[in-house]
Amino acid sequence: xxxxxxxxxxxxxxxxxxxxxxxxxxxxxxxxxxxxxxxxxxxxxxxxxxxxxxxxxxxxxxxxxxxxxxxxxxxxxxxxxxxxxxxxxxxxxxxxxxxxxxxxxxxxxxxxxxxxxxxxxxxxxxxxxxxxxxxxxxxxxxxxxxxxxxxxxxxxxxxxxxxxxxxxxxxxxxxxxxxxxxxxxxxxxxxxxxxxxxxxxxxxxxxxxxxxxxxxxxxxxxxxxxxxxxxxxxxxxxxxxxxxxxxxxxxxxxxxxxxxxxxxxxxxxxxxxxxxxxxxxxxxxxxxxxxxxxxxxxxxxxxxxxxxxxxxxxxxxxx
Numbered sequence: 001x002x003x004x005x006x007x008x009x010x011x012x013x014x015x016x017x018x019x020x021x022x023x024x025x026x027x028x029x030x031x032x033x034x035x036x037x038x039x040x041x042x043x044x045x046x047x048x049x050x051x052x053x054x055x056x057x058x059x060x061x062x063x064x065x066x067x068x069x070x071x072x073x074x075x076x077x078x079x080x081x082x083x084x085x086x087x088x089x090x091x092x093x094x095x096x097x098x099x100x101x102x103x104x105x106x107x108x109x110x111x112x113x114x115x116x117x118x119x120x121x122x123x124x125x126x127x128x129x130x131x132x133x134x135x136x137x138x139x140x141x142x143x144x145x146x147x148x149x150x151x152x153x154x155x156x157x158x159x160x161x162x163x164x165x166x167x168x169x170x171x172x173x174x175x176x177x178x179x180x181x182x183x184x185x186x187x188x189x190x191x192x193x194x195x196x197x198x199x200x201x202x203x204x205x206x207x208x209x210x211x212x213x214x215x216x217x218x219x220x221x222x223x224x225x226x227x228x229x230x231x232x233x234x235x236x237x238x239x240x241x242x243x244x245x246x247x248x249x250x251x252x253x254x255x256x257x258x259x260x261x262x263x264x265x266x267x268x269x270x271x272x273x274x275x276x277x278x279x280x281x282x283x284x285x286x287x288x289x290x291x292x293x294x295x296x297x298x299x300x301x302x303x304x305x306x307x308x309x310x311x312x313x314x315x316x317x318x319x
Contacts, residue, residue, distance in 0.1 A: 018043050018217055018315040020240065020279070022307040023059035024051075027224070027246050027260070027282040028081055034309050035059050036081035037282060039221060039242060041163060042069070043145070049073045050161060050221045050242075056085035057092040063310055068096060072140070074147065075106030076223025077158035078113060087117045094125040101128040105140060105147075107157045108133040134159060136230065145216065150234040152225035154259035160223050162234050165216025168317070169194055169206065177209045217315050220275075224282060226256055227265045235273035239315055243269060245280035245306075248292045255284075263293035267300035278304040279313060 019042045026034035036053030040063075047069040049056070060067040067089060075083050086104070093102065104114050114131035118124070134140070136151030136159060144166055149159040172192050182188065182204055187197045196205045218238045222231055225244050235241050243266035247255040252262045261269075263280050270278035278301050283290055294306040305313070 018219075020219065020242070020313045020315060021063055021065055022279075022281060022309060022311045023056055023063060024053045025281045025283060025307045025309055025311075026081075027244075027284050029285055030055065031285045031288075033288075034283065034285075036085075037223075038085065039281070040065055040070075041219060045069060046071050048147070048163070051076055051082040051223065052085040052089055053081045054084040054088070057089045059309065060089075064312075068093060068098060070102065072103040072105065072142075072147075074161050074221075075104065075110060076152070076160060076221075077107060077154055077156050078109070079156065079224070082223065083113070083117075086114070087120045090118045090125050090129060091123055094123075094127060098125075098127050101130055103140075104129060104131045105134050105149075106131075107159050108135060109157075110134075148234075150220075151230055152222055153228045153230075154224045154226070156259075158223055158225065158259075160225060160231060160234070161221050162238075163217075163219045163221075165218070168214045168216055170211030170213055173209050173211065177204075180204050180208060182209070215318055217317060219315060224260055226259055227261050227269055232269050232273050235269060235275055238273065238275045239318060240277050240279060240313065241266075241270050241273065241275040242279045242281055242307075244282045245293055245297065246282055246284050248287075249296055251284075263297035263304075263306075264300055267297035267304060270301045270304070276303065276318075277313070279307050279311075280304065281307045 021040045023038035024035035026036050037051040038053050038056040039050040041048045049070050057067050110133040111131045118129045134149040139146045139148045148162045152158045152160045181199045190197050191206050194206050219240045220235045220238045221242045244261045245263040245266045246260035247262050290306050297304045
């Protein structure tokens with residue numbers, strides 16, 4: 001499935017609400033067609049940014065998203081193509097009147113790095129930038145979802161991230177609700193939200209009209225990494241795996257030596273982890289044509305996309 005810079009719908013009506021927008025898909029340095037690493041996940045009105053290569057704020061402007069919606073930034077490691085866009089993004093937010101705080105997460109040392117970057121030159125933002133280092137296994141609780149750090153295998157200390165939504169209520173059984181005397185209207189909504197209601201002096205509990213709880217969506221972003229058992233385990237049953245695919249198999253030894261994966265190796269992780277969709281990114285600038293990387297991956301895991309800048313993917317709920 002060759003991706004083009006347009007929205008890909010995944011075929012279910014309740015999939016609205018979480019979109020992945022690739023703002024930069026090149027590894028190491030920008031090319032005329034690809035900026036360096038930055039992946040935005042829009043969930044309702046909120047944007048989460050995973051990595052922030054140079055020029056990311058301009059990539060936001062060329063997309064349908066607003067950088068002012070960004071609530072959190074998650075850095076995978078401290079190679080420049082993954083974090084040098086942060087000072088420009090912070091300053092652009094400040095000059096556009098941002099007042100609410102911005103959270104920045106990343107590997108150990110993130111606090112010191114962010115402190116230096118956001119106060120670079122004679123500029124300090126007009127809002128608070130709160131930084132926190134994470135190690136593998138740490139989780140950021142965001143209420144309706146959590147983001148967990150996963151230790152990855154790169155040339156420098158690095159983490160990937162798992163965004164996982166909270167469990168959803170089971171499907172509402174209209175016939176059962178009516179049989180129990182619940183009238184259509186607000187009481188239906190209260191039951192769907194997990195609250196008991198009173199009907200004719202009798203209590204109707206949510207479990208009387210709801211099916212088994214259903215899991216939320218799960219998105220995994222690896223950043224730069226070799227194939228690893230940690231990423232494999234973290235990716236189990238993910239709805240979307242966004243994986244490093246720096247090279248094709250002809251350059252596998254070199255890619256692995258520098259802490260990167262090939263498209264085929266990413267596809268093996270996706271296959272073995274039972275993910276639904278694989279999206280490849282972080283392509284070496286040596287490749288103007290990425291068809292070989294994609295075809296090698298699809299031979300292992302057919303439901304694979306090659307991301308380009310501004311490629312969008314709408315994430316459906318699990319069935």
